[in-house]
Amino acid sequence: MEPDRHELELTEDDIRFVTGEVEAGGLSPERLRQLVRSDPSFRDAVLSDGRVFDKAASADEELLRISPTLYFQALLRRARKDLGEVSHTLERSGSETVVVFDSDDVGGFLGKPTVTDYLAAMLASFTRVESYVMPVRVRRGTWRRVRFSDMDIDSLARLAASVDEEHRFRYFKRIADVCLFILGIFPSSAASAGQRGLRGGRRWRRTAEEYAEVGQRHYGTAMEHPTAHVAGLAEPMELLRDNFPVARKALNFIAEQYLRYSRTRVFDVGIP
Numbered sequence: 001m002e003p004d005r006h007e008l009e010l011t012e013d014d015i016r017f018v019t020g021e022v023e024a025g026g027l028s029p030e031r032l033r034q035l036v037r038s039d040p041s042f043r044d045a046v047l048s049d050g051r052v053f054d055k056a057a058s059a060d061e062e063l064l065r066i067s068p069t070l071y072f073q074a075l076l077r078r079a080r081k082d083l084g085e086v087s088h089t090l091e092r093s094g095s096e097t098v099v100v101f102d103s104d105d106v107g108g109f110l111g112k113p114t115v116t117d118y119l120a121a122m123l124a125s126f127t128r129v130e131s132y133v134m135p136v137r138v139r140r141g142t143w144r145r146v147r148f149s150d151m152d153i154d155s156l157a158r159l160a161a162s163v164d165e166e167h168r169f170r171y172f173k174r175i176a177d178v179c180l181f182i183l184g185i186f187p188s189s190a191a192s193a194g195q196r197g198l199r200g201g202r203r204w205r206r207t208a209e210e211y212a213e214v215g216q217r218h219y220g221t222a223m224e225h226p227t228a229h230v231a232g233l234a235e236p237m238e239l240l241r242d243n244f245p246v247a248r249k250a251l252n253f254i255a256e257q258y259l260r261y262s263r264t265r266v267f268d269v270g271i272p
Contacts, residue, residue, distance in 0.1 A: 009069060010036070010037075010067065010069070010070055011067050013065060013066065014066050014070040015033050015036050015037065016033065017052075017055075017056075017066050017070070018046050018047060018052050018070070019032040019033050019036060019046065021051040021052050021055050022046055022051065022052070040113070044113065047070075047073050047074065048080075050078070050081075052074050053075070053077065053078040056071055056075075057074070057075070057078075057258060068123070069121055069124045071124075072123040072124055073116065073117075073120045075254050075258050075259075076110055076116050076119055076120055077110075079110055079253055079254050079257065079258075080110040080116075082253075083103045083110070083253065084103070084107045086103050087101060087103060088100055088102070088103055089103050089106060089252075089253060090256075091252075092187070102246075102249065105246055106246055106250050106253065109239075109250060110250050112236075112239065114235050114236040115236055115239055115247075117236070118233070118237075119250075119251070122180070123181070123185075123251075125177070126151075126185075126267045126269055127267055127268055128268050129149065129150055129151050129268050129269050129270070131147055131148060131150070132147070132148055133146065133147050133148075134146060134162075146158075150174055150178075151178060151270070153175045153178050153179065153214065156171050156174055156175050157171070157175060159171055160172060168225065169225040169226075170227075172221045172222035172225065173222040173233070173237070175218040176214075176215045176217075176218035178215075179211040179214050179215030179218070180215050180240065180244070180248060180251065181251070182211055182271070183208055183211050183215070183248045183251075184248050184250070184251020184255065185251055185255045185259070185263055185267065186255075186263070187248075187255075189205070190205065190207055190208040191205045191206060191208075212244060212245070215244060216241050216244045219237045219238075219241035219244070220241045223237035223238050223241060
């Protein structure tokens, strides 16, 4: 599972990659790299440069040269730019596609640096999904080793209930992130209302409404945890809780515009 803190961390290869795609303006390569490391405004301008997006998204081999965080930073910034040039977004409603005039709201939401940094790190965390075995207390004096997946919100909830309060933050956070990720990047994997029910004695899958409710609730729970404030995550989590439908729409836009044919290859999550 990814660490609690979400900061914009670019590798040295990332920095060389982005500075190699922009005009130096008389600056030496080392000075360019120094500014990317130390100046947030300069870094944002470089990462928002269309040439960085074009290069990052141009070929599969580029993904081997840069970190997933940089890749998604480029996609999120391109989405912000593209949303500023259209008047509407599209939503699926049953079998119909509905035009919604909310591109300014969605693009404006992506214009918040804390949101962009959080979403880039969140998306990067789904490029490699882990399972792990943890000892869980089933009753006083009795423990059992249980395998968990950090894509399974039910097992994450059970794990959160089994640990001390001080360790629950990352599980609350991951549950919320999984819900937003599924609705944003793989929305068709959520069940329709008519598909609810049991299969083989077990619940099949959640509806989009259920994912949204669980996601918003857990962002709220996570943001109130002391670890959220220590890690600097309370602000983006509050924004995601209060603007969950907008965040979902932003990820829908990215999935359809830039990842339509590659999302199952980019993300290691086992979702068809």
